[in-house]
Structures are given as C-alpha cells and as structure tokens.
Amino acid sequence: MNDPLTRTLELDPLGPLLDREEPATTTHDLHLEAEPTTLTIPVVGGGEAIVVDEPEAGYRSTAALTLSPRRAGLALSALALGAFATGANEASIVALSANIARGLGAPVSQVGLLATAFALTVVLAAIPLTVVTRRLSKRVALSATFGVWTVGLVLAASAAALPQLAAGRIVSAAAHALFWAIVAPTAASLFAPHLRARSVTRIMVGAAAAGVVGTPLITVAGGSLGWQAPYWAFAALGVLLAVALALLLPGSAPARRGASDPTDSPVEHHATGDLPSMRAFVRVLVVTFAASVAMTTTWTYxxxxxxxxxEVGTRTVPILFALGGTVAVGTTLAVTPYLATHAVPTVAFGLVVLSVAWTLLATGLGWAAVAGQVAQAAGWAVLLAALLNWAMRHSPWRSEVGASTYTVAMNSGAAVGPLVGGLLVEQHGLRDLPVVSLALTLLAAGVTAGVDRTMLRRLRVPRHVRLALEARDAMRARRQEWQRRTGAAVGEAIGTAGQGAARAADRGARRAGSALRSHVRDWAELS
Known part of the structure; x- marks a missing residue:
C-alpha cells in the first residue's frame, strides 16, 4: 500500500537509545518492597519488634512446600507459643523482683540488675548467633534454641543464690535473642507469599499474650507458689517447644549461593529508608535510648x-499488669493507621502520655498508681510503634541493618535503666524513681521537638506515595530524553496518538483523589 498521506515510522533511531546502558540513578528499585513490614508489641517494661524486610512475601524452600497445611499451621502455633514464652520470661524479673529478693535474701536493687544482664546479652548475642546458625535449617536452629533456653530456665529455677540466677538469665537471654532474630522469616517461609502478613501477625499475637496473660499469671504463681514455680513451668514448656519444632518444621538447610535449584535461593534484595539521613537516624536512636532508660529505670522496680x-495490695498487682497489657495491645492497633504520615507527632504524643504516667506515679497515691499504669501502657505502646516506623523511614542502610541498630539502641537503654534505678533505690529509696524517669522522658521529648518543619512535611508523604512520585519523575525524564534523541521527525510521526495518550494519562492522574493530590503538592514544594 503506497498512500501518500501515510508515513512509515522508521524505528532505527530508537535502537541506540534502547540498547545504551542507563546511567546510575538514585531512584528506588521498584522491585524492592515499598514498605517494610514492621510490627511491635509491648510487654511489661519492654517490647518485641519484628521487621520483615524481604521484597518477596516470603522465601519458601522445597521442603517447606512439601508441608501439609495442617502441619504448617501447627508449626506456626508452636512459634506463636514460643513468642509467648520468651516474652513472658523476659518480663518475669519485673513481676518477681520482690519475691526473688525475699527468697534469696538479696536487696531488690541487686535483683533489678538481672534485667541489665538480660538486655546486654540480647545486644551482644543476637547478631553473632544469627551468623553462626545461618547454615543450619530452621528446625535445627529453633529446636536447639529452645533446648538452650530450657537449660537457662532450669538454672534459674534451681538457683539458691543470685549468681546462679544471673547465669540462668544470661543463658535464656542468648536463646531469646536468636529466637527473635529468626522467628519472622521462619513463619513467613511456611505459607504462600500472600499469607506472610497473617503468619507473622500470629507470632505477634503470642507476644501480646505475654503481657496480657503471661505476666499476671507469673505474678500470681510467684506469690502463691514461690518465685521458682514460674521458671520450672517455663522449663517444661521449653522442652515441649523443642520437641514440637523438631517434629513440625521442615528440615532442609537453606540453599547456598550458586545452588543448582534456583527455587531454593532466597532473594537478597532489601528495602531501604525512603528518607535516608544519618543525622535524622541518629536523632531517632537518641530518643529511643533515652526513652528506654526512662522506662526501665522505674519499671524494673x-x-x-x-x-x-x-500501698497497692499484692493481689491487685496482677490485675494492674493484665489491665496494662490489654491497654497496650489495644493502643497499638489503634495507632497503627497514623504511623505512615505522622510518625514524629505520634512519638511526641507517646512521650507526653508517658510523662503524665510518671507524674501520676510520683504522687505515690493508690488511685494514681492505677491511672499511671494505664497511661504508661498506652504511652509505651504508642512510642514503640512510632519509633520503629520513624527509624525505618530514615535508615541510611538496608532495612535489616537499620532495624538491628534500632534494636541495639533500645536494648542498650534497657540495660542502663536498671543500673540507674538500682543506684537510686540504694541511695534514695523507691519514691524518686518516677521523677528521674520523668526527667529522661522530657529529655527525649526535647530531642524529638528539634525535628525541623521541612523534614516533618516530607515525612507526611507516605513511603509508597513518595516512591510512586519518584517513579513518575523518572518516567518523565526518560520520555524527555527519548524525545530529545529521536528528534522532531519521530515526534511528528507519533502525532496525535501520543498526545492523546499523554492527555489520557493526565486525566487519570487528576482523578487520583484529594488525599494523593495533597501529598503531591507537599512533594512539589519540597523539590
């Protein structure tokens, strides 16, 4: 057909453009996960946090694919029970401190130092143990973990003096660190990719039960049966978990690099912070450390x-713990929708609520203790969730490195707090503990208030919106480059069809909704 009104579009000029190597850019790889899954559940005096940062929804080995749904469900239930057991054991020193002091004839300030030993062990042991066990299958690693955990509990339960109890706490803390380092990818690997969030959430439900149910039961059992009884119960549970996980989890080790079966090779990509900034990340770590010291200074005792x-009755204390655990879980669920756009204001709100809690406790009144328990639980839950989200937004490294650094800061504060509290108890008694916690919380609030307005506005743009806008800008830049290289002739050949497509795309963008348009305006003002 030789129509004089028809022009043939020659695609030769596009060849060099398509074949050339693209220059390195700073835009995010769209194959990476846009929003790392971060979950945190507060327990008494602390919190259990999980960061699942794999870009794929979960690595599943060939052995995991052979599991029946029933066996996979039972394995997930065992992991959730392990989360409950480890979380309750971590908080047990708070619930049993007075009973242990009486039973061993030791000052309560020295018993509080066991919390320091536990936190320091978690800080020092988590990464080395994870590296050492990475070539083992999850079945071997987790079964051995609960075997070691049980040994630590037996040492603690049979202790007749404080040094043996400390040794038992240190051993169980090392197992605790390894469990929380590998439990999330283990749970994710048991099910299809789209079920990852549900499987990891089940683990966090177990951790939440530690604060709602576990700590009150420990307090009751310690008061009626002796402080050793909870640790003997934990030891029996550790044996059950070690056997159950050995039977239920798949046994093959993870495939190494270069394995012949590509389906067994885990994806190595990781997401990074969408607003990476070393200065901002250090600010988050300072707030985390100060808030953790403030929390554990009083809460350990x-x-x-x-x-x-x-002068709260001993029978009322378990009720207070149960009330606090319930409030903490409910607050965590309530605050989650606000974290993507209001991380820093949420941190500030949590610090204000904690300040109210320390003020109430400083009065030393019975009714104020109840109100302070509720305020502390709510404030700590808000703070934990918001701090983790804030840290992940600014992480200058891959998200698993940023999460590990955040965890080190949190546990370092948990190690220093009991030392500060123990010194205060020895020198001035218990009454001054909330006053010092209040001062440290206000210090953390002052550091938080130093965030500049420009950064606050940038943080109001959700991560997934920011990445979408960056992808749009990169597409526009590539289109402009294409037009420049191909010249006017190609542009005329494209003609009305290309312009119509552009207009259609613009109309679609205008229909995105008022919420997205506000984010775009914020981004445009900052660019």
Whole structure:
C-alpha cells in the first residue's frame, strides 16, 4: 500500500537509545518492597519488634512446600507459643523482683540488675548467633534454641543464690535473642507469599499474650507458689517447644549461593529508608535510648514501688499488669493507621502520655498508681510503634541493618535503666524513681521537638506515595530524553496518538483523589 498521506515510522533511531546502558540513578528499585513490614508489641517494661524486610512475601524452600497445611499451621502455633514464652520470661524479673529478693535474701536493687544482664546479652548475642546458625535449617536452629533456653530456665529455677540466677538469665537471654532474630522469616517461609502478613501477625499475637496473660499469671504463681514455680513451668514448656519444632518444621538447610535449584535461593534484595539521613537516624536512636532508660529505670522496680510506696495490695498487682497489657495491645492497633504520615507527632504524643504516667506515679497515691499504669501502657505502646516506623523511614542502610541498630539502641537503654534505678533505690529509696524517669522522658521529648518543619512535611508523604512520585519523575525524564534523541521527525510521526495518550494519562492522574493530590503538592514544594 503506497498512500501518500501515510508515513512509515522508521524505528532505527530508537535502537541506540534502547540498547545504551542507563546511567546510575538514585531512584528506588521498584522491585524492592515499598514498605517494610514492621510490627511491635509491648510487654511489661519492654517490647518485641519484628521487621520483615524481604521484597518477596516470603522465601519458601522445597521442603517447606512439601508441608501439609495442617502441619504448617501447627508449626506456626508452636512459634506463636514460643513468642509467648520468651516474652513472658523476659518480663518475669519485673513481676518477681520482690519475691526473688525475699527468697534469696538479696536487696531488690541487686535483683533489678538481672534485667541489665538480660538486655546486654540480647545486644551482644543476637547478631553473632544469627551468623553462626545461618547454615543450619530452621528446625535445627529453633529446636536447639529452645533446648538452650530450657537449660537457662532450669538454672534459674534451681538457683539458691543470685549468681546462679544471673547465669540462668544470661543463658535464656542468648536463646531469646536468636529466637527473635529468626522467628519472622521462619513463619513467613511456611505459607504462600500472600499469607506472610497473617503468619507473622500470629507470632505477634503470642507476644501480646505475654503481657496480657503471661505476666499476671507469673505474678500470681510467684506469690502463691514461690518465685521458682514460674521458671520450672517455663522449663517444661521449653522442652515441649523443642520437641514440637523438631517434629513440625521442615528440615532442609537453606540453599547456598550458586545452588543448582534456583527455587531454593532466597532473594537478597532489601528495602531501604525512603528518607535516608544519618543525622535524622541518629536523632531517632537518641530518643529511643533515652526513652528506654526512662522506662526501665522505674519499671524494673515497679512491683515494690506499688506495694511499698503506693500501698497497692499484692493481689491487685496482677490485675494492674493484665489491665496494662490489654491497654497496650489495644493502643497499638489503634495507632497503627497514623504511623505512615505522622510518625514524629505520634512519638511526641507517646512521650507526653508517658510523662503524665510518671507524674501520676510520683504522687505515690493508690488511685494514681492505677491511672499511671494505664497511661504508661498506652504511652509505651504508642512510642514503640512510632519509633520503629520513624527509624525505618530514615535508615541510611538496608532495612535489616537499620532495624538491628534500632534494636541495639533500645536494648542498650534497657540495660542502663536498671543500673540507674538500682543506684537510686540504694541511695534514695523507691519514691524518686518516677521523677528521674520523668526527667529522661522530657529529655527525649526535647530531642524529638528539634525535628525541623521541612523534614516533618516530607515525612507526611507516605513511603509508597513518595516512591510512586519518584517513579513518575523518572518516567518523565526518560520520555524527555527519548524525545530529545529521536528528534522532531519521530515526534511528528507519533502525532496525535501520543498526545492523546499523554492527555489520557493526565486525566487519570487528576482523578487520583484529594488525599494523593495533597501529598503531591507537599512533594512539589519540597523539590
């Protein structure tokens, strides 16, 4: 057909453009996960956090694919029970501090130092143990973990003096660190990719039960049966978990690099912070450390504070713990929708609520202790969730490195707090603990208030919106480059069809909705 009104579009000029090597850009790889899954559940005096940063929804080995749904479900239930057991054991020193002090004839300030030993062990052991066990299958690693955990609990339960109890706490802390380092990818690997969020959430439900149910039961059992009884119960549970995980989890080790079966090779990509900034990330770490020190300074010795200063009955303490655990979980669920756009204001709000809690506790009144327990639980839950989200937005490294650094800061504060609290108890008694916690919380609030307005506006743009806008800008830049290289002749050949497509795309963008348009305006003002 030789129509004089028809022009043939020669595609030769496009060849060099398509074949040339693209220059390196700073835009995010769209294959990476846009929003790393971050979950945190507060327990008494602390919190359990999980960051699942794999870009794929979960690595599934060939052995995991052979699991029946029933066996995979039972394995997930065992992991959730392990989360409950480890979380309750971590908080047990808070619930049993007064009973341990009486049983071993030791000052309560020295018993509080066991919390420091536990936190320091978690800080020092998590990464080395993870590296050492990475060539093992999850079945071997987790079964051995609970075997070691059980040994630590037996040492603690049979202790007749404080040094043996400390040794048992250190051993169980090492197992605790390894469990929380590998439990999330283990749970994710048991099910199809789209079920990852549900499987990891099940683990966090177990951790939440540690604060809602576990700590009150420990307090009751310690008061009626002796402080050793909870640790013997944990030891029996550790044996059950070690056997159950050995039977339920798949046994093959993860494939190494260069394995012949590509389906067994885990994806190595990781997401990074969408607003990477070393300065901003250090600010988050300072706030995390100060808030953790403030929390553990008082909370490590909260039971003797309740009974000796606020004159709360020993039978009321488990009820307070159960109330606090319930409030913490409910608050965590309520605050989650606000984290993507209001991370820093949410941190500030959590610090304000914690300040109110320390003020109430400082009065030493019974009713104020109840109100302070509720405020502390709500404030700590808000703070934990928001701090983790804030840290992930600014992480200058891959998200798993940023999460590990954040965890080190949190546990370092948890190690220093009992030292500060123990010194105060020895020198001035229990009454001054909330006052010092209030001062440290206000210090953390002051550091938080130093965030400049420009950064606050940038943080209001959700991560997934920011990445979409960056992808749009990169597409526009590539289109302009294409037009420049191909010249006017190609542009005329494209003609009305290309212009119509552009207009259609613009109309679609205008229909995106008022919420997205506000984010775009914020981004445009900052660019």
């Amino acid at each position: 909260i039971v003797p504070f309740y009974t000796d200063v606020a």
